[in-house]
Amino acid sequence: MLATSRSVWSLLLIGLVFHLVYIGTVFDCYFTSPVVHGMQHYSLDRAEAKRLVLIVGDGLRADLLLAKNGFPMVPDSPEDIAPHLRSIIETRGAFGISHTRVPTESRPGHVALIGGMYEDVSAVTKGWKTNPVDFDSVFNQSSATFSFGSPDILPMFARGATPGKVEMWCYDEDEEDFTKDATALDVWVLDQLRTLLHNATTDASLDARLRADQTVFFLHLLGLDTTGHSYRPHSKEYMANIQVVDEIVKQTEELFREFYKDEETAFVFTADHGMSKIGNHGDGDPDNTRTPLILWGKGVRGPLPDSTPSSHDEYSAPFGLTHLLRRDVEQADVAALMSALIGVDWPINSVGVLPDVDPTKPGYLLAKDGEKTQAEAALVNAKVILEHYRVKHFGKKADSIFYRPYSYFRYSKGTEELPGQSDVTSIEDLIRYGEYYQARLHAKAFIAETLEGLRYLQTYDRTLIQGIVIAAYLGWIAFGATSILLPQTSFGTPRSLPFHVAATSVVAAFWALFAKQRSPWTFYIYILFPCYFWNQALVRAGRPLLEYIKRDSPGSVVGPLSQGVLVVAALQSMVAGYTHRSIWSAWFAAIGLLWPLFSWPSAVRSKHWRLLLGWSACCLSTAVFPLLSVHQQENLIGITAGAIAMYLIGVAGIRILKFPNAQETWLFKTVSFLLLNGLGWSVILVNFIVRDLREKKGVSPVFRIIGWVLFLSTALLPFILRVGRSNPHARLLGFFLGFGVCFIWLAIGFEGLFYVSYSLTLCLWVEIESVLREHDVIRSASTGKNEPAEMHDANMYRPKADDLRIAVFFLFFVQVAFFGTGNSFYLEPVYRLVPIFNPFLMAALLMFKIVSPYIILAVTFSILNARLDLPPFSLFLVALTLTDIMTITFFLNVTDTGSWLEIGQTISFFCISSLLLVWSAGICAVGEVLMAGQPRGSHVSREKVE
Template identity: 75%
Template sequence: MAVSGSIWRLLLIGLVFHLVYIGTVFDCYFTSPVVHGMRQHSLAKPEAKRLVLIVGDGLRADLLLAKNGFSMIPGAPEIVAPHLRSIIETRGAFGVSHTRVPTESRPGHVALIGGMYEDVSAVTKGWKTNPVDFDSVFNQSSATFSFGSPDILPMFARGATPGKVVMWCYDEHEEDFTKDATALDVWVLEHLRALLHNATTDAALDARLRGEKTVFFLHLLGLDTTGHSYRPHSKEYMANIQVVDEIVKQTEELFREFYADDETAFVFTADHGMSRIGNHGDGDPDNTRTPLIVWGKGVRGPLPDTYPSSHDEYSESWGLTHLVRRDVEQADVAALMSALIGVNWPVNSVGVLPDVDPTRRGYLRPKEGKKTLAEAALVNAKVVLEHYRIKHEDKKRHSLFYKQYPYFAAVESAEDLPGESELSAIEHLIQHGDYYPARIRSRDLIRHTLEGLRYLQTYDRLLIRGIVIAAYLGWIAFCAVSILDPHSATTKALRFHVAAAAVLVGFWAVFAKQRSPWSFYVYIVFPCYFWDQALSRASGPMLESLRQGRARALMNYTIRGALVVAALQSMVAGYTHRSIWSAWFVIIGVLWPLSSWTRELLAKHWRLLLCWTAACLGTAVFPLLDVHQQESLTAITAGGAAMCAIGMFGMLKIQYPDPKEANRQKVVTYWLLYELGWSVLFTIFIVWNLREKKPVPQSWRLIAWGTFLSAVVTPFVFPAPRSNPHGRLLSFFLGFGACFVWLAIGVEGLFYVAYSLTLCLWVEVESVLRGHTRAKDASSAVDKGSKEAIVRDSRGSDTYRPHADDLRIAVFFLFFVQVAFFGTGNVASISSFYLEPVYRLVPVFSPFLMAALLIFKIIAPYIILAMTFSMLNARLNLPPFSLFLVALSLTDIMTITFFLNVTDTGSWLEIGQTISFFCISSLLLVWSAGVCAVGELLMAGPSHSTLTSSVKG
């Protein structure tokens, strides 16, 4: 059946709108931290001549420092890193460095070395290159010698003065997840050793190495690779920590032998931690807490703990409660390193030196004591204040109604620069030796300035929120009038067009004056257009028809709408409470048919009801499973066996009118079953090898890729005959089932089976209900025009007319969309990002190929959903995408809720979740539109008769 032009138009507008409005969350909550044209500041006298920064990529603070942290491993030592612990207990300072989302390597290193928190939206621009310009401690040094990963080192060389940052990187193919990743860390140590050895015969190199303000950067990737491969609580991760501890020890010895002085400062930390399942990137607390150990020249030694204690429940098991634990934010490390070697603070640094606050123990032990600490606090205040001044002047010049941050408006005269009087007062205190009050005032000035920066960064937030809410509500209204009366028009539309144009031009003028980002000009177009169209149509024949006797129908739709809103809000809660998805399955599988089906329906279709109830209850089990999954060959094999069983059953039951087509379908099905069987067998073989840390033969990998690609491609290359949609659905089910064998860690394959069966039964249930309704309407002859949902209008196009049950079907569709991603207790969604299964096919680090495999695993259930939804449209005699249009308008009730819940304060877990939930809510339906288009393409051709008679029994 052809798709009408009005449906295509509405779909296109909706998809563009949702894609564009993803950016609103970043424009509203996360503005770029980069400011240009700022003056730089530094301490006059350095504390150390050189600095060694060692980053254990993916190292958790608790597993490094806790006693008996690996008690689950037989024979594990009580102290896993004895050298680093001895530093803490005898000659260094330690604490926890708290990272921010996204807890990935690139933003973590930018915060550590650049002192700034990269804009969260930078993830959309790629982490490999610099999405924003940033200065760094490396760029401010006299020279930096860096060793490690090709994924991290080059970005700092690109952002630095040419030739200032020298780097040694291993090849990307060395990042093999099936090999011992400690070799990567040993490689770093050996190349550092070689550099220092070469300097003994190269006078120019020796002179450069011995210069002041020199930085050495050791990036140790092994822990991250090992954690992904074996998870943090494994003996492999423990062994890697021991290797890192030894590398730190040998690095100290190398510097002691080469320089023969005590002018080196050492900083040991991590860019991010790692969750229990071996992942990072989100706000899991284990991802955000990393160790910080500082020692050497200019650094204080261990100090007794204070009262109240600096420790909490997190560090009680470390056995270090007798010593001060000084926590920092990750960007503070850049300020600390800048102070140690006397370089300029990175130009966009917002880090706060831990020693600014005199009421808390810091990390420094300067030569000139309290005077240097007061001067460092003043420098820190100047660095942060420079940010505020630049942004303040920019806002003041371009805002129509600008109001300065209240603190500076109260303490400064109109002629003074913000913070000028406070800086003068602090300098005066330092000159008179009042160092303690100088640090107090510097601390307070920094706090107020950072609050002022936040004030300026969120200055336009209320405006953007208003635009976003107006746009989403306008879209819902626009969809409603388009679906209810797509061809309504009014002679009064001109006044709405003029008003919308006036509002649009007015906003554009304000944006031009304020030099707002170009995205603002685009955002405002959508609410103006949506409300113009909605009001124009609603004021015409639609409004008149409601006045002429459709008030009762309007009341019915209002009641149904209230129920829909309640259902959608429960889905919002399901994002954080997985048991809600199970409750949904119980409601639609048991309560809904028993409460709304007639006795006649229940008696006539009791077998279908039993199957539907069993499928729903079976699928309801998965959201209740533990989020953290262990690799289970038993579950993987059970999933593959269930898929094979369904394939055999379908081959016996699915009928074709043409014997040739039947034989062709049997051949395709047999081939797919053959591929599934080999997939299960070779998955078992490869998993055994990986567990025993044996190399997987290349021939096995070729067979693995061959079976995987063959199974996936076969339904496309040799599609099932179009005369039977069930046969076509079966072939794609079996073909995509291969990815739930090769890429499964546990029960994902069983979920795929249960989810697919539920969808197929949903088509049958809805078809029976719609047929019963039509028969009832026809027999009662109450409304002959409602017997069909498709009518031929005067222009000869197929036009969708809404049915009372379409709202419920659309809500069910939305539910199945969410369940495909979240509904398995994060088994089929979050576990899709377990990396262990990917190593069966891709042993070497290849982020794009790995991501493609994981994304494909997420896509597979959506393909089944799309095909069944296409079958449902055909069975109900509806135009393609018509039910999806209803769903597309409803989902923004959820999207508005998620948008209003987005926060950039609180724990990193809360921040990360609120952002991701909004993006997922917006993108899932955009994604589903594309998937539905694929479904219509894959299912194109079947007649309605074949849809009702294609299966025996």
């Protein structure tokens, strides 16, 4: 039992810290930093082109650029959206798909393109404007780079480069306005390039720099990303922006032809990431990971006929280019390709593979010396990646006690001092004897093995971390169970000393191992949790646990076992709900219909039939929302309907809820009228703003200011004026109306109706659990099994069988609050309040929308605790213990192989599962604070029994 409120808080704090810290294990286990230092540079002896122009269409999808009739939903749309780029593919260039990796965000995408490396997945949390690593890039290796575009991308390459190496021209951040025509940003980039070349005609120093070999020009075109977020990719605005980009590419070529009057420029056109149907990116959605790649100019081969078997698939069939070869690459390969074209050193952390390494497929280069140059490039590529492996190999060897090299280098020829040297020598010999095809073939196989070896070293500690993580989560389950179930008298016996000694010894041994291996500081923290949890669980358990079970559960253990099986099955169904949203609907159907039919006592069903009907109706109505498509258009009817439903509930609450004195009644009605007034004006303003945005008039500053005032005042008012201190439902109504405003300002469709239905279901859940507990108390009294009076003290509460079910229900409502509609991450509604690009403020508004249902859950859960007379957080601790069955499943499902959709989903699901419980704990704490002083229900139950 939970003997004191202090022990509850201690257990809760330990659990929260543990779950928060262990979110980082997935990155330490599967994704370590790709950066190493002290590496040697390699490059080709000669360049194919004097200069390079890199054009990145930020957020450009390959299919929408290349497909014939790609915008059938737009009236009178042309057959070819980008005729100039298409003519390049058909007459003088090479093309393919560049496959990106998660996170499909602008910064990691540009790092892969220009630095040739894939960031640690967790690096996306570091923001847009800071360097994720000690940077090296193609820009830094060039003689000079002239870059034009967004202030969110360009500065990180300038900061990481040699001083003065990278020059940049950025527009102001305020220009990134989602309510304006974003093509102006792209036109600005072209204008700045034109001005630079014009200035060089009168500036001899600038002219000399521009004409130097190994010069790079970078045009970052952000307009497509901004337009896609605002209007979604399948819109006429996105189509028009592609046409603008196509024209910019055409004019850029003309500018270089006029200025240089030669054919020594190589052009690369690609994108950092794509965009999903709803205008978002970041995850592993295939529409986010497939970007176009088009190369032409000096050193680049022209179009080739398609191969046998065909290089095309169902995805590229609509392009109308199946007669031409499609040569796909990984995104980091582009950096190697650019390095080879202008003859600069490969970036030191590059893991890209030059497409021309593979002799069985055409590459992209049109080398001056033909296949000889391709073979030499393959050799350079092999040396770059081998150098990467060697540095990590020697570092791991020096730090590890029982180090085992990667199997290929363990058994291949070569020296211990220089692993892989024999392969390099073999490739060099093949080139020397003119066996270029064989040299490339050998280099291809060697690079593949070296990359596998590099991955092996980057995940060298995976098995160790996996074992620690699983031991920790199982230990938490054991620790939580013994802390909640066992009586206080079983804590801390004289036999506990061996357990303390054993736990301390294990920690000391692991810390010594980590010190030797120079492991990350997080490893030292990870090992503390399983040792502490198992130590405490074993100290509390043993003989006292057996006696406790024997005393409280004489006879068969079939009942507890069957209940445990049902709980595990329920939790695993929640795991499946992360990928199959219909499972949440099935849950509502089960608890709304089957649970009352098969679990409620018949006396409760007959006496409280109105409550039963209301419960079933609310569950079935809430079950509709997970079945709705997550791909929705802005729907003012749905937004207005949600607002009307909230308004009607508020009016009904004012009429129904009663208070013991006039002053409290007056305060409640005053606050309620203010909240209803805020809701009413909000829905009116949102209708005006949405219509203005659809007509591309932008958001009126007056409307935006009034909107912020309404949004903040309505949301904060229930916290400032704490109405209904004697009536918990009055407080709940205040928070419901106050947070309902965000489902007017930030909703895209029917989220407001979901919020109403979800909140009503929670309120009825409280009533049902109270009725069932009251019935149980009365039945126990009638059979002479009354609990001692002291057991009605919340601080001496002993868990009941129903508490396990209530905890599972709570976990279900936690998950549904997040996954109920699937529409929480649309950006269009955010533009009503924040039209200028501000990622952190926009993210804060989206988070506020996610928080709102949790506030209602927290308040209702606090009311439930009070009605059942339970210690605060007691049921949440049961839920926190149970949820690690889900967390272990998600952790074991994490992968870093397969499609990037699968990789992104497995990581996201583990992090979401962990964060939801940590988040819910904080919300429940807020709920206890917000509902402090509410009447508790134990005395009511005792009076009815007596």
